[in-house]
Amino acid sequence: MQKHVIPRAQRIALRAFANFERFLHIEAVSGIVLLIAAVAALIWANSPAADSYDALWHTPITFGIGSLVYSQSLHFWINDGLMTIFFLVVGMEIRREIHEGALSSLRQATLPMAAAVGGVAVPALIYLAFNHGPADHQGWAVPTATDIAFAVGVLALLGKSIPSNVRVFLLALAIIDDIIAVLIIAFFYSGGLDYSGLGVAAIGLLLVLGLQKIGVGSAYAYIIPGFITWLGVLMTGAHPTLAGVALGLMTPVKAMPLSERPLEAVSRFTDDLLGRAKAPERDASQLMSPLKHLRLAQRELVPPVTRVQGTLHPWVAYAIMPLFALANAGVGLSGVDLSADGPFWVMVAVAVALVAGKPLGIVSVSWLMVRLGWCALPAGVTWRGITLIGLLAGIGFTMSIFIANLAFADPGALGAAKLGVLSGSVTAAVIGVAWGVWSLRKAASAVRAEAG
Numbered sequence: 001m002q003k004h005v006i007p008r009a010q011r012i013a014l015r016a017f018a019n020f021e022r023f024l025h026i027e028a029v030s031g032i033v034l035l036i037a038a039v040a041a042l043i044w045a046n047s048p049a050a051d052s053y054d055a056l057w058h059t060p061i062t063f064g065i066g067s068l069v070y071s072q073s074l075h076f077w078i079n080d081g082l083m084t085i086f087f088l089v090v091g092m093e094i095r096r097e098i099h100e101g102a103l104s105s106l107r108q109a110t111l112p113m114a115a116a117v118g119g120v121a122v123p124a125l126i127y128l129a130f131n132h133g134p135a136d137h138q139g140w141a142v143p144t145a146t147d148i149a150f151a152v153g154v155l156a157l158l159g160k161s162i163p164s165n166v167r168v169f170l171l172a173l174a175i176i177d178d179i180i181a182v183l184i185i186a187f188f189y190s191g192g193l194d195y196s197g198l199g200v201a202a203i204g205l206l207l208v209l210g211l212q213k214i215g216v217g218s219a220y221a222y223i224i225p226g227f228i229t230w231l232g233v234l235m236t237g238a239h240p241t242l243a244g245v246a247l248g249l250m251t252p253v254k255a256m257p258l259s260e261r262p263l264e265a266v267s268r269f270t271d272d273l274l275g276r277a278k279a280p281e282r283d284a285s286q287l288m289s290p291l292k293h294l295r296l297a298q299r300e301l302v303p304p305v306t307r308v309q310g311t312l313h314p315w316v317a318y319a320i321m322p323l324f325a326l327a328n329a330g331v332g333l334s335g336v337d338l339s340a341d342g343p344f345w346v347m348v349a350v351a352v353a354l355v356a357g358k359p360l361g362i363v364s365v366s367w368l369m370v371r372l373g374w375c376a377l378p379a380g381v382t383w384r385g386i387t388l389i390g391l392l393a394g395i396g397f398t399m400s401i402f403i404a405n406l407a408f409a410d411p412g413a414l415g416a417a418k419l420g421v422l423s424g425s426v427t428a429a430v431i432g433v434a435w436g437v438w439s440l441r442k443a444a445s446a447v448r449a450e451a452g
Helices: 008-024 027-045 050-057 074-100 106-130 134-144 148-157 164-188 195-213 219-236 242-250 262-277 284-299 304-328 341-371 383-392 397-407 411-451
Strands: 060-065 068-073
Touching (some): 027 397, 068 074, 074 164, 074 219, 074 304, 106 164, 148 397, 164 383, 164 397, 262 284, 304 397, 341 397, 341 411
Antiparallel strands (some): 060 068
């Protein structure tokens, strides 16, 4: 058989794309990109070009057909539009974990659930202890959230010596934390509901169910029903990103039923395709039908929740979240008056609640659950590992800034809250890495002592 020679330029390009794809799947990289975006926003917002920073995010973007026109700022389309895709991926992650992951059994999920509740309650109480004004009370939920991508990315920096169950526990805790954050947004940071919007959202969700019922497996078919659901939630007065969570939870965890198993169908249609391709009098048009059926069978080898999440994850990690950070982390230091009691204590409360409140709540509740005999630590997870999880859970960032935008109307308080989130998250990350390195050295010393 004659071997095809690939041009050198094409070989170099293929190798470069393969290396780039592997690079994108390194968990620590997405956290680094997020951090770079936040630092760039801070520098930009405090540079001589600060006016251009504010002007950019207030640029109106208009969509319309004929007399139907809807115009909002770029900031709105990022926070209320693109972040819906982020919440869609969060919803799918929750759906997968409930189906086959750390939340699939009550026994397995009890300890991270209890730890997550402690990691929400203690920071909220610490925040309220620092702030007594009614206006500042609105920010109680800001330090309760954990940034999954950032926390898992920082954990990845510690290498493969960290037991896999520590990562699983952190992931489960962060997902439960996100569920609580979604409920907080729905119940505490959504305005009075306009029930006409519920009807529109219900139409979108019914269309999704209808498409699933008749076996439509293409993700593109769900874009219009998804948009209708988003529009309905926006009309209700609730935060429209909640539509993403609802759609994510509805994503099927099993492949679309076929007349035969997908793997068997792939084998049969591949044989059919090869037979037609090798025919002496080959007609290219005859390859269309087996190709179509082969693509369908290949698609259904992977459940929709895994397939769609895998497709969207790089876009969320390397485009949507960095763009969100760039649009929201730019706090002009000259515009935040920390000499005033209100903003100063908001910043301090958020930072302290993230750095101290998160680990205190997670470790203390976990210890109590184990002490009472209601739970046991997962295999390979020590109390040093639980402390590491608690410290890394103090990285609030994306979700904390998101809640801060909903909690504060006053620019001074909002800026102070963002500064608290940024300083607290960075401090939690640094302390977490330092604790992780120390724990690994202690574990290595113990192993060497036993061997000796």
